[in-house]
Amino acid sequence: MNYYFAPMEGLTGYIYRNAHKAFFNNIDKYFSPFIVANQSERFKTKELNDVLPENNQGIVLIPQILTNNAKDFIHTSKKLKFLGYNEINLNLGCPSGTVVSKNRGSGFLAKREELDAFLDEIFSESITSISVKTRIGKDRCEEFYDLIEIFNKYPIKELIIHPRIQKDFYKNKPNMKIFNDALVLSKNPVCYNGDIFTLKDYKGFSTDFPGVDSLMIGRGLIANPGMVSLIESNIKLNKNSLKDFHDKIYEDYKRVLFGDRNVLCKMKELWLYMIPMFTDNAKYAKKIKKANRLSDYEEAVSSLFREQDV
Numbered sequence: 001m002n003y004y005f006a007p008m009e010g011l012t013g014y015i016y017r018n019a020h021k022a023f024f025n026n027i028d029k030y031f032s033p034f035i036v037a038n039q040s041e042r043f044k045t046k047e048l049n050d051v052l053p054e055n056n057q058g059i060v061l062i063p064q065i066l067t068n069n070a071k072d073f074i075h076t077s078k079k080l081k082f083l084g085y086n087e088i089n090l091n092l093g094c095p096s097g098t099v100v101s102k103n104r105g106s107g108f109l110a111k112r113e114e115l116d117a118f119l120d121e122i123f124s125e126s127i128t129s130i131s132v133k134t135r136i137g138k139d140r141c142e143e144f145y146d147l148i149e150i151f152n153k154y155p156i157k158e159l160i161i162h163p164r165i166q167k168d169f170y171k172n173k174p175n176m177k178i179f180n181d182a183l184v185l186s187k188n189p190v191c192y193n194g195d196i197f198t199l200k201d202y203k204g205f206s207t208d209f210p211g212v213d214s215l216m217i218g219r220g221l222i223a224n225p226g227m228v229s230l231i232e233s234n235i236k237l238n239k240n241s242l243k244d245f246h247d248k249i250y251e252d253y254k255r256v257l258f259g260d261r262n263v264l265c266k267m268k269e270l271w272l273y274m275i276p277m278f279t280d281n282a283k284y285a286k287k288i289k290k291a292n293r294l295s296d297y298e299e300a301v302s303s304l305f306r307e308q309d310v
């Protein structure tokens with residue numbers, strides 16, 4: 001199985017990615033949170049830092065672009081190619097209202113003629129190979145049958161399917177019937193993404209879909225960064241390693257972010273996913289959430305690691 005770390009805006013930037021690589025070293029590809037391609041000649045500092053080769057040494061990183069404008073995709077691709085990237089991922093999955101209202105992300109899935117013309121233009125340029133991360137529709141899952149005909153016209157390096165529609169956000173269950181049809185209908189290689197949170201989920205998926213050899217995991221990996229070691233080698237996450245992993249991310253955020261508030265904000269978002277792994281975690285979750293100073297945060301995290309198990 002090839003394991004991909006899903007792009008997660010605010011969570012899987014280069015600080016997290018480097019720590020994950022250093023501690024776990026079992027991810028085949030990391031995908032960057034989306035870069036909004038626009039007319040500007042230059043990347044925003046945050047976006048550039050995230051994809052700079054010196055910030056991603058030894059890591060296979062696939063930068064992701066969010067746009068519905070082919071010219072913007074192309075000139076952003078050229079800049080990424082210049083940095084050394086040979087594959088770019090197109091975001092056709094983001095369900096957020098502000099993105100969808102501009103017909104981007106999963107909003108673009110409802111504009112099928114425009115999407116077809118967009119893909120035609122970006123694939124004609126062939127600056128890098130292009131993979132696509134998509135939902136199965138905007139309003140109805142049956143939209144997927146029109147979408148796959150469009151996708152099949154282009155040499156997509158990999159079609160990464162999160163089988164929900166935009167309207168689901170992260171609710172309901174992934175539609176495995178449509179995913180199964182995608183495997184039959186797609187002329188391009190397919191990767192699965194969605195709701196793999198436990199070893200049991202993984203085993204169920206690989207039993208049902210033995211032919212799928214690429215799996216992208218997001219929230220499950222943030223919750224248990226050692227999930228792939230568990231799947232592949234039955235190695236359970238060790239509390240001390242998790243503490244070291246946490247400390248590395250925390251120290252690196254303190255080094256690069258301006259102000260304690262920003263550091264706390266980043267760490268608190270991670271804990272939303274990680275805290276359920278701990279026994280009897282409610283009291284600690286509350287303390288972490290309420291921490292306004294680094295010292296309060298450190299005390300809350302230390303007591304959690306000291307007093308509870310994973």
Ligand SMILES: Cc1cc2nc3c(=O)[nH]c(=O)nc-3n(C[C@H](O)[C@H](O)[C@H](O)COP(=O)(O)O)c2cc1C
Binds near residue numbers: 006
């Ligand atoms: C906080 C958050 C941020 C995300 N940011 C991105 C993003 O930048 N690009 C993208 O394609 N998907 C993004 N996603 C979607 C994930 O990549 C993934 O498709 C989704 O979480 C489903 O996979 P999972 O069930 O393994 O988490 C984001 C999801 C979450 C919860």
